[in-house]
Amino acid sequence: MTRPSTTMKTTSTPTLTALALAVLLAAQLAGCASPGPAAPPLQADELPAGQAVAPVPVDWWKRFGDPQIDALVAEALANNRDLARAFARIDESRAALRAANADRSPQVNAAASGARARSSENGAIPGGGTANLFNATVGVSYELDLWSKLTKASAAAREELLATEYARDTLRTALAAQVVQSYATLLSLDAQIGIYQQVLVGQRDGLRLNKLRLDVGEMAELDWRQLEAELLNSELQLPKLERSRGEAERALALVLGRSPKALIEQGIQRSVAAVPPVADLPDALPSDLLLRRPDVQAAEARLRAAGARVDVARAAYLPSITLSAAFGRESTELSKLLDGPSLIWNVVASLTQPIWNGGRLDAQRDAAQARRLQAELDYRDAIATAFKETRDALAAHGEARQSLDTSQRRSVALQRAAQLTKLRFEGGQVGRLQVIESERDALLSRLQAQDERRALIAAQAGVYRALGGGWRKPTTAAGE
Incomplete structure (x- = not known):
């Protein structure tokens, strides 16, 4: 006859004095740790200081x-695959944040087990034997965030x-800028194709x-051949414009997230009657406007995240204190698992x-x-790139407005010159x-002029x- 073995679970509860000494030791070690360096102030060349500018419209x-x-x-924002990937990365980061926040909360676990084992006759229990052991517990553990490691x-x-x-x-x-620019290219190519088609008819x-x-015999063959050559030159240009328009449509289809064939079959209603209205730029733009650029803000957020990671790495040198407790039942017979004498518990620090x-x-x-150093350099580069791109964009915008105005006036002048030259030819004054x-x-x-509209x-x-x-x-105060 085998004798059931009994399993004893000991509970270790530190005294208040021991716990106080542990906390005191941890505090002394923390005093030896140096805090992480603050992010250095980043200076950048400023644009001319101007009036306050309200938040950027999305x-x-x-x-x-x-x-x-x-x-x-709207279609591009809904269907573009690159943007869909960006949303997926946001979901991934949001899940990582939930996981980091969960580390700051107590962890509760339930466990249940059943076992049957035979003890050695030469073991701790004389004579050995075979016994059952059933166990069901609920445990709680919590790490004290003394050095803000989990918070960081x-x-x-x-x-x-x-x-x-x-x-x-x-x-x-x-993506929105690319759609607008692609649309402008289609406007320009449609207008140029329309001009060539009108010219070819004439x-x-x-x-x-x-x-x-x-x-x-009323016209010299040389004059007729010159007209024929000019017609052939115009016919030569039209297929090139048609090819460019097809390339522009396919590029736009890729941005929109649909097949080029569907875009061509459906078509895009385009109007070339006028350039979309252009808003006036302020005379000067404050430097902090560039800090609202999302790429600059993203670089700054990565810099702050890298700084927090440095603090986490430093906190790993310091002591960690974990509190845990368990409450449950243990019995050698499953039918007695819920009886009062089967109660077990422990509290541990x-x-x-x-x-x-x-x-x-x-x-x-x-x-x-x-x-962190890489993130800081990325942030500095983002600031420098923002200023360069803004200066270049403002310069390109000013040049485009002036070029369009000049090109339109030049077109009017040359069309009038062509009319006058034709009248002089009819009068026998020119060839x-x-x-x-x-x-x-x-x-x-x-x-x-049409290309300047696109530009x-x-x-x-x-x-x-x-x-x-x-x-x-900027909105001005009443009465100003």
Whole structure:
């Protein structure tokens, strides 16, 4: 007959004196730790100081007043795969933040087990034997965040979440700007194709009529051949424009997240009657406007997260205190597991102080500091890039406005010159070649004016993108 073995679970409860000594020792070790360095102030060349500017509107593209632009941007924001990936990264960072916050909360676990074991006859229980053991407990553990290690880890996760959200906003602004610029390209190509189609109709009619004059001897063959060559040159340009338009449509389809075939079959309603209205820029822009750029804010959030990670690495050198407790039932017979005598419990306070780990903590600290330095350099680069892109965008916008105005006036002048040259030809004062050249110059000036329209829209979108979305005119106080 086997004799059941009994299992005793001991409970270790530290005295108040021992616990006080442990806390005192931990506090003395904490005093030897140096706090992490604060982020150095970052200076950047400022734009001319100007009036206060209100927050950037997130739907800046609506200021163009074009429903087609609004529809295309909305479609891109809904279907673009790069933006979908950015949202997935946000979800990942949000889950990481929840995990970091969970480390600051008590952990509660339930456990149940059943076992049957035989003890050795030469073991602790004389004679050995076979026995059953059933166990059911609920345990609670909690790490005291004395040195803010868990708080800093949570703060780092929060900043990393902000960085992913700012990265999404950066992509969102860039995506909207790309849609507007692609749309402007289609406007320009449609207008240029329309101009060439109108010119080709006139050139073909003129060549046919002049062929009759050539046949009856009223026109020299040299003049007719020059007209024919000019017609062929115009016909040569049209397929090139059609190819460019197809490339622009396929590029836009990729941004919109749909197949190029579907875009071409559905078509885009485009109007070339006028350039979308362009808002006036303030005379001066304050430097802090650039700090609102989402890419700058993302770099700053990553810098703060890296600094918090350094603090976490430093806190790993300090003691950690963990409180735990367990309550449950234990019995050698399953039917007696819920009986009063089966009650077990324990309360434990433990202190752990790293002493030697092969340099692992040093390596983790050095890596965290190196990552913080990288984040600081990235932040400085983001500031410098923001100023450069903004200055370039403002300069391009000013040049585009001036170029469009000059190009339109030049086109009017050259078209009038072509009319006058044709009248002089009919009066016998100039040759046919001068007429052809003047008409070619007028045609090229019209094409250039359309391209300048595209450049102005693209430059306006570039300014919005460089400023992180756009701007609003400041509101003045009543009576001013």
